[in-house]
Amino acid sequence: MFKSQVMRHVARATRAQVPRAAVRPARPAVASIRHFTSAPSRFDKSTEDEHNAYTTAAEPGESGDHEGQFARTNQDIKVEYPEEKDLPPSQPVQGRGGIHAKRTLASFSLEGKTAVVTGGARGLGLVMAQALVTSGADVAIVDMNREEAQRSAEGLIELFQKENEGTDKLPKVTAHFCDVSSPTSVNQSFAEILRLHDKVDNLVTSAGFTENYDAISYPHDRMQKLWGVNVDGTYLYAVTVAKHLMERKAPGSIVMIGSMSGAIVNVPQPQAPYNAAKAAVRHLASSLAVEWAHAGIRVNCISPGYMLTALTKKILDDNPDLQKQWTSLIPVGKMGRPEDLMGAVTFLSSDASLYVNGADLRVDGAYTCT
Numbered sequence: 001m002f003k004s005q006v007m008r009h010v011a012r013a014t015r016a017q018v019p020r021a022a023v024r025p026a027r028p029a030v031a032s033i034r035h036f037t038s039a040p041s042r043f044d045k046s047t048e049d050e051h052n053a054y055t056t057a058a059e060p061g062e063s064g065d066h067e068g069q070f071a072r073t074n075q076d077i078k079v080e081y082p083e084e085k086d087l088p089p090s091q092p093v094q095g096r097g098g099i100h101a102k103r104t105l106a107s108f109s110l111e112g113k114t115a116v117v118t119g120g121a122r123g124l125g126l127v128m129a130q131a132l133v134t135s136g137a138d139v140a141i142v143d144m145n146r147e148e149a150q151r152s153a154e155g156l157i158e159l160f161q162k163e164n165e166g167t168d169k170l171p172k173v174t175a176h177f178c179d180v181s182s183p184t185s186v187n188q189s190f191a192e193i194l195r196l197h198d199k200v201d202n203l204v205t206s207a208g209f210t211e212n213y214d215a216i217s218y219p220h221d222r223m224q225k226l227w228g229v230n231v232d233g234t235y236l237y238a239v240t241v242a243k244h245l246m247e248r249k250a251p252g253s254i255v256m257i258g259s260m261s262g263a264i265v266n267v268p269q270p271q272a273p274y275n276a277a278k279a280a281v282r283h284l285a286s287s288l289a290v291e292w293a294h295a296g297i298r299v300n301c302i303s304p305g306y307m308l309t310a311l312t313k314k315i316l317d318d319n320p321d322l323q324k325q326w327t328s329l330i331p332v333g334k335m336g337r338p339e340d341l342m343g344a345v346t347f348l349s350s351d352a353s354l355y356v357n358g359a360d361l362r363v364d365g366a367y368t369c370t
């Protein structure tokens with residue numbers, strides 16, 4: 001968890017400050033002209049350079065802390081992925097219905113499809129599994145947490161029954177143990193899924209995790225595990241499902257859950273391996289989209305921004321200053337709700353997006369636009 005040192009830093013970083021360039025007295029226009037050939041090194045403090053006054057090469061302190069401070073990582077922040085027992089459980093979201101009288105495009109329906117959702121026991125994976133069930137699909141939840149996967153599968157069916165009273169057709173939702181970073185475990189779980197569902201048409205890869213260490217002290221075994229789950233796990237399940245689809249000569253859709261961290265660098269928490277892993281997921285989606293286009297298998301990526309899951313909520317409840325800093329950087333001014341991914345995953349999984357292939361759909365409240 002966060003150290004007290006971290007809290008001090010975050011508190012300092014969130015204190016409102018006027019950017020120092022904004023309060024400097026006006027200078028003659030010539031001062032802003034930079035001579036490219038004579039710019040001194042930014043570390044050479046002895047050299048007088050007007051340009052320095054507007055850059056991070058200047059000494060901090062003249063009007064508060066240094067510019068750039070809000071756009072930097074803080075190596076003091078360390079957040080280890082919590083132990084399973086310390087994680088709050090996720091519940092299906094309420095009131096989303098299923099069969100209703102509102103008109104919509106038939107191409108959004110997933111009736112008759114079977115989808116696998118890795119990491120579907122909780123968090124974003126569970127909400128996306130719910131979106132697919134609501135849209136007509138049968139779902140196989142694949143997760144390392146066997147008990148929670150089973151509970152969530154039962155919870156989805158119960159909620160479906162409640163929201164669709166009198167329906168005679170219930171969706172089939174099953175739970176399967178798998179460590180997605182292990183090829184053996186992936187093969188075993190997929191064989192089990194085929195025994196229960198006969199076929200698979202869709203895949204959503206949500207199994208993944210993040211943790212925060214500065215790059216210099218990131219434990220190598222943790223880094224390997226992080227890449228093993230986020231990158232290898234995504235790759236292994238995608239290849240397994242694509243092989244099955246090709247054997248059936250059936251079209252299909254794969255949605256990989258990346259992150260805005262694959263496109264930007266989050267601050268202030270350092271997480272270089274996670275960011276690189278999510279960039280890999282995004283490019284894996286594009287690469288496999290091209291490689292499997294001939295077989296009618298589409299591969300797209302969803303890159304969520306900061307989403308308020310049970311897990312992130314717990315971290316932020318303990319660290320309100322961090323929440324302030326995160327939301328201050330989101331143009332829409334708030335974190336996303338897991339439900340905000342329901343439409344995105346249904347769109348990319350269904351025929352509504354038949355010509356969308358190799359895309360990265362950012363669901364981040366415009367974070368990555370700034």
Ligand SMILES: NC(=O)c1ccc[n+]([C@@H]2O[C@H](COP(=O)([O-])OP(=O)(O)OC[C@H]3O[C@@H](n4cnc5c(N)ncnc54)[C@H](O)[C@@H]3O)[C@@H](O)[C@H]2O)c1
Nearest residue numbers: 119121122123124143144179180206207208259304306307
């Ligand atoms: N929560 C966010 O703000 C956010 C933002 C961007 C991207 N993401 C990404 O979304 C995905 C889901 O995140 P979340 O917030 O729902 O996390 P979460 O921890 O709530 O859920 C992740 C699920 O993956 C499972 N899992 C972990 N390792 C596994 C493994 N080796 N094999 C199988 N299952 C495994 C966990 O048991 C858990 O059920 C992750 O890939 C994450 O990187 C999350």
